[in-house]
Amino acid sequence: MTGLSSALQFLPAMVGKLGLTPAKGVCSRHGEFESAVLPGRVPVCMQCVAEQERVALVASRRQGLLLGCGVPGRYREAKFRDLEPVCEEQRQVIDAFKGWVARAGRDRDVGNVVLLGGTGTGKTHMACAAALNLIGRCGLGVCYTTTARIKEEVCSAWGMAGRDESSELRRFASYPLLIIDEVDVFDQGPALRMLNSVIDRRSADGLPTIYISNQDRDRLIELVGIRAVSRMLESALILQCGWGDYRLRSLKGA
Incomplete structure (x- = not known):
């Protein structure tokens, strides 16, 4: 489980405390989604965010392999x-x-x-x-x-x-x-x-x-x-x- 994925499991309980509100959006890759955002903010597809995190982790590991x-x-x-x-x-x-x-x-x-x-x-x-x-x-x-x-x-x-x-x-x-x-x-x-x-x-x-x-x-x-x-x-x-x-x-x- 990635750091982001781990944090997401606690998100529902945090939404109200942080003043976040549910918002819907459409991702060109994953279709319709819903995420919690601060008022006035544009919703972000969390699947895309998780994928970007995985790519960054793979790149970081390979960079470590190259250096070592x-x-x-x-x-x-x-x-x-x-x-x-x-x-x-x-x-x-x-x-x-x-x-x-x-x-x-x-x-x-x-x-x-x-x-x-x-x-x-x-x-x-x-x-x-x-x-x-x-x-x-x-x-x-x-x-x-x-x-x-x-x-x-x-x-x-x-x-x-x-x-x-x-x-x-x-x-x-x-x-x-x-x-x-x-x-x-x-x-x-x-x-x-x-x-x-x-x-x-x-x-x-x-x-x-x-x-x-x-x-x-x-x-x-x-x-x-x-x-x-x-x-x-x-x-x-x-x-x-x-x-x-x-x-x-x-x-x-x-």
């Missing part, structure tokens, strides 16, 4: 159409990813996306464009992170009241959509164990994850391990970004 999704600042306006056309292979990859995004908006059981390819091929841009689309269009909860950041945030919880490693790993494992960039980039220590924990939990719960790596599949297995990569690739849309580096191309053209 972790997408880097340079990608906060990312769209698929912003990517410079390079080759037919790139067009096919973008079309396939856009198709996945459309399905993810309707069905959470869409599987993972694994983006593989060299630096500067637009992998992070595409993933962030997907995230922003799903937040803005569907209100889907999304988190963008990296393997190194997972380790940093989990380790920062050690010894803190109300936070611990297990709860932080559960948090990463529970987002409706998680993007792990630089999935293979981490230092020695607990990072690989933490990454495996998140991958395992999300796989068990059937939650979609977008994994991004500059490595090919064989090298990724060497760095992350066959068990983790097997779960990443299970029922996944695997997108090979084999075209050249956007940044180097722009430098050559300068």
Whole structure:
């Protein structure tokens, strides 16, 4: 129940005390209605007011999701159409990813996306464009992170009241959509164990994850391990970004 709807249930008892009088009106959307107004005031369709309140609440929630999704600042306006056309292979990859995004908006059981390819091929841009689309269009909860950041945030919880490693790993494992960039980039220590924990939990719960790596599949297995990569690739849309580096191309053209 919205704040306005909750207040309306007490309106009849308040009408007399506030000097309100019943008034009739006609709404272009909802037809005839009756509301209580101060003398001389124009009656307002309360159904329209309630709908406007719901729209504002949805917009506010989605704005909160956008602010908290972790997408880097340079990608906060990312769209698929912003990517410079390079080759037919790139067009096919973008079309396939856009198709996945459309399905993810309707069905959470869409599987993972694994983006593989060299630096500067637009992998992070595409993933962030997907995230922003799903937040803005569907209100889907999304988190963008990296393997190194997972380790940093989990380790920062050690010894803190109300936070611990297990709860932080559960948090990463529970987002409706998680993007792990630089999935293979981490230092020695607990990072690989933490990454495996998140991958395992999300796989068990059937939650979609977008994994991004500059490595090919064989090298990724060497760095992350066959068990983790097997779960990443299970029922996944695997997108090979084999075209050249956007940044180097722009430098050559300068």
